[in-house]
Amino acid sequence: MLLLSEAETKEALPFPALIAALEDMFRTGCDMPVRHHHDIKVPGEPDATLLLMPAWVPGRYSGVKIAHVVPGNADRGLAAVSASYLLSDARTGAALALIDGGELTARRTAAASALAAKYLAREESSELLVAGTGRLASNLIGAHAAVRPIRSVKVWGRSHDKAQGVADRAKAEYGLSVEVADNLEEACATADIISAATLSIDPLIKGAWLKPGTHLDLVGAFRPDMRESDDEAVCRGRVFVDTREGCCKEGGDIVQPLKSGVLTPERILADLYNLTRGSHPGRTAPVEITLFKSVGAALEDLAGAVLAYRSVKASMVWK
Known part of the structure; x- marks a missing residue:
């Protein structure tokens, strides 16, 4: 399974290619259940939000993002969004990549x-x-x-x-x-x-x-x-x-x-x-x-994750 750091995720998602990947995914579609959205109390500051965002293309790829949005992180000098994305083979269920979800979210957004x-x-x-x-x-x-x-x-x-x-x-x-x-x-x-x-x-x-x-x-x-x-x-x-x-x-x-x-x-x-x-x-x-x-939308995360996975795999082949 590939492990993509923040820097590796950014490098694998140049904007022209990522925009094209999102356009293709919106055009062709995927299965995207309603995401789970939960408020989490944080004493002394605004509520945090927990998001669970699954999506899949039958027979090809499936993925889920687990994200926390914490407004109070601004006062701590930390990013408001902290997340990880697990990309899997939708046919076998085998894990393919664990991708930095914060960078994926920022770039796909x-x-x-x-x-x-x-x-x-x-x-x-x-x-x-x-x-x-x-x-x-x-x-x-x-x-x-x-x-x-x-x-x-x-x-x-x-x-x-x-x-x-x-x-x-x-x-x-x-x-x-x-x-x-x-x-x-x-x-x-x-x-x-x-x-x-x-x-x-x-x-x-x-x-x-x-x-x-x-x-x-x-x-x-x-x-x-x-x-x-x-x-x-x-x-x-x-x-x-x-x-x-x-x-x-x-x-x-x-x-x-x-x-x-x-x-x-x-x-x-x-x-x-x-x-x-x-x-x-x-x-x-x-x-x-x-x-x-x-x-x-989870569709956007899936499109970005697939692009990142394919980009890194292709670079490994050429090396």
Whole structure:
């Protein structure tokens, strides 16, 4: 059985190949039961979340991710997500690989956003704003730059020092112009793509700030009580999701507007299944504001795990 460290997992999942793998998996499909989602009390700080996410392609591969999401880790200088992924042979049940789940999650999440942007962001989108300073921030920069001609990146966070750290790392890794945005409203007003990856409870991105043609990518706020966008953003935007079932049950940016009546199920125009299979065209006009909400899916983990396994096995053969 292969054991892939964080660094090995990253090396095995370059964004262009990972985005293509996700696109293929959404297009062809797999078996994906509803994930187990459990709150875990952590004394003196916000609840943690335990996720169990299985998926399989009959006769080929099966896998399961065990993940903990711990908001309080930010104060400890630790990553919010800690996870492991077990990939097996779906025909025999034999274990094939144990993959670093934190790196797999970060990269496949960013790749799903980039896959959506491929269909929803204007082709000439060149300015990216990332709201958030966690592990996902730099991954989102790399992933979006793989599908759109990103030349300028701004990073906003509640901590200027953390935002500067993200900017410095992204500049070094991707060779892009990356700077810190101190004013979120001003940064939103000029961005072509806004990617929010926070654990915010209250809306950060206001619909009034969005210029025509903006693509709003909402990655954080993975629980019903969390939210990154306000009602006006939902009203102004053409709404898309990664999976309807997941977002309508778990993502506060969809759950809360549905509950209040601001959003109706019919206004959720498509998910990544529809987009990749061509049953919805995605963006249809340059001036449209598009809003994409993701909560993650076991399908994405499986696609990434299979790609990582195959990549490492192929490199071993060549060596």
